[in-house]
Amino acid sequence: MAHWESPPRACAAPSLRDPIRISTTSPEPTSVDRRPPLARERRVPVIQKRHLRASVVAQPLLHRWYAWPYLIAPHTGALNLRERLLPIVRNYVMSPALHRNALADPSRYGGPFLDPGSASTAEVEAWLETVLRDARARLTLADDIDRLRALLAERATGGPLESLYPEVPESLRGCVELVYDTANRPSFRFFEPLLYRSPAFEEHSQVLSLTAVPPRDQAFVYGSPVLPSPGRLDIGVPFSAGVWDDLFAARLQPVDTRELAERLGLDAGATGDFDALFHDEAPRPHDLVPDGQVRMRYFGHATVLVETAAGCVLLDPLVGYSDDGHEHFGIADLPHHIDAVVISHFHSDHFSLETLLQLRTRIGTIVVPRASGGTLQDPSLKVMLEALGFRRVVEMGELDTHQVAEGLDVVGLPFIGEHADLDIRTKMVPLVRALGRSFMFATDITPVEPALYDRVRDVVGEVDALFVGLECVGASLGWLYGPLMEAKLTREQNQTRRLKGSDAAMADRLARQVGARHVYAYAMGLEPWLKHLTGSDFDAESEPVRQSHLLEELCRQRSVGSELLYRQAERVWPAAGTRS
Known part of the structure; x- marks a missing residue:
């Protein structure tokens, strides 16, 4: 690039x-200095x-929009700009009062309504014209993706595809391979590293x-x-x-x-x-972990730091700052060197360029799930991070192990659910093993196939603690993936296929399957300092919070500890085989 x-x-x-x-x-002298120049x-x-x-x-901003992963990638970003973001701006310019009135209702926060801040409508309109000019390469790419889809739908009927390459639209020439699946349905895959070297990356x-x-x-x-x-x-x-x-x-x-x-x-x-x-204030030293202990610190949402005296692993970093009016761990509480950062999946509440960019020099290795190989809905985290200046990125497949330090490693477990049944493979459930302890970070999974985690337990054994997301309602399919879909979603498809995690019953069943001795509900977007990113905050009456209380009761009946992680938490485990 x-x-x-x-x-x-x-x-x-x-x-x-x-x-x-x-x-x-x-400071300037208070009187004229008449000495010769060499004497001065x-x-x-x-x-x-x-x-x-x-x-x-x-x-980090792209065309002044917050840089989230499906906007950073040139191909998914092109479609999101054209199908999601620009319509919001155009609608605002046509009817500012509609957006102003909608945002006056707190329950509409997180909807497709534009808040211009101190900018006037005329300034928003002028900015829109600037985006249309400066994002010409991306908008062309979005249009060309549509043209290529139409070409394949009309001409790829089961015969050879080589004759269609000269008709591939210009912005995609040399960046795609035309393919069939085993049912002879035509499609194409991207050579993603080349897209980041094309005009559509728009640095x-x-x-x-x-x-x-x-x-x-x-x-x-x-x-x-x-x-x-x-x-x-x-x-x-x-x-x-x-x-x-x-x-x-x-x-x-x-x-x-x-x-x-x-x-x-x-x-x-x-x-x-x-x-x-x-x-002028120097940072405080980071608290070291004594030999023979494993320390877990919860930074909010899905961000957990696991440390031993030998090294540390930071999971899904989305880290807040000091002086935001809330009590929590922030960037100042992170180690000065982070041996490994692990990203569980591609969603923006788990992959934060804002945090990662600020830690780039501190991170030893970023561990990401292996991508499926160039499909539109499933971009590569490794290719993206390397295009953004990260040099030490390692992909892990299912059941692969990454050694972090002595007595500390990460295993990539299968991740099922939460992606609205789309074929997305850039996802994993990290299992962190430290000093003989094991911690399973099930983030947003929906364990709809119990047999999967029976097999996982046979491979990795029981876990000391299960961290599981209880966002059991979830956004609709179209909220995240709508701009990428080839055909318009029906109302039923959009409402029934959801980006949801587990409920209490699912989480409890999973905890029993993997023999978890402690269960933590997390990754529910509740922290107030993240509201502008997650669109939600803590509501004691919400269904996810209600499910967390139900999970506590289900675990209590089995004499297993369970709690909802919120704002800040710290736990310490002794090495396996030693007394608490």
Whole structure:
């Protein structure tokens, strides 16, 4: 892929709160110095190295939309832009009052309604015209996917396909293979690494939007763009650029802020806002884990850190910040080196570029599930991460093992359900084994086939703790995958095929199958600091929370501990074979 070489773009937002100014030269003399030049004391710029604040938020944007995985990938991003995002904007421009009235009802939060923030309707309309111009390559790719589908539907009737290659639309030429399945149904697969080297990747649209503290009451990012506003410093440098690593490394090691501002291309009007992101306080040391212990820390949603004295594993990192008004573990509580990050599946509440980008220099290896091989609905996490500048990415197939450190490894278990019955294989249930203990992270699975986990237990044995998602209602098929579908969904298809996890009965059955001694409900989108990403918050009367209480009761009847993880938690296990 093409890496950033041209000068970066920087947009100086109105001043951040309490900006900190940095003196870069010695003070001017109070009287005229008449000594000969060689006799004068040479003035040397004062270099002040400072740390990036733990509260600084860095949101990655594409065409000012939050960069979630199905928008980052060029092919799925093209269809999502045309079918999902642009219609929201056009509808807003036609009827701002409709969106304003809808968002006045808290229950409509998370719907397809645009909140422009401080931008006027005219400014939104002008921004829309900019997107239509700058995203021309992506929109062309979306149209060409439709054309290729139509070509195959009309001409691929079971005979040889080689004669159709010259008719493949231009933006897809050389990026697809035409194929049949074993029922002679025509389709095509993408050569994904080539798509990231095509104009449709649109690195010019990539912006990192920085704020000194987490924004309060931010709009739902899958319904509203993140438009320029007071308190934001927007820097147009591709996500793969190494300068971002130097910025985020400053959370741990101080940096020359003036030199870094120059490398980011900030003009004089933006440097004061940039300075406000730094302070003189060094980060606190990370708490080490004593020998012979396994420590689990819950950071919210599906993010869990498993540590031993030898190493650590961070699962599905979607990590919050300090100074957001809530008590929880945040980026400042992560180890300075993370041996392995494990991504369970491709959904945006489990794959967060916002978090991963800030940890890029800290991560030893990113472990991801193996992709199916170029199908539209199932992009490769490995190919995407490498295009975004991550160099140590390992794919795992089902029952593969990745050794992390002495006495610490990860096994990829089969993941069934939650994907609305689509053929999606970039998913796994991570099993973390540490000092003889084992922890199964069942995230969003729906164990509709009990025999599967009977077989899994025969292979990996019993587990000490099961972490299971109880989002038992789930969004409809079209909410996430609608823009990718070749034919319009019927109402029944859309409503009955859902992106749901387990209910209490399913989770309890799974816990009994794998012999879990502790059961934790998690991954339900309840944490308040994640509302702009998950669209939900804690509701004691909601069905998922009600199911978590029911799970506790079912486990209690078997003398097994169970609880709902919320906000923050820490648990410690002794190594297997030692006393608690």
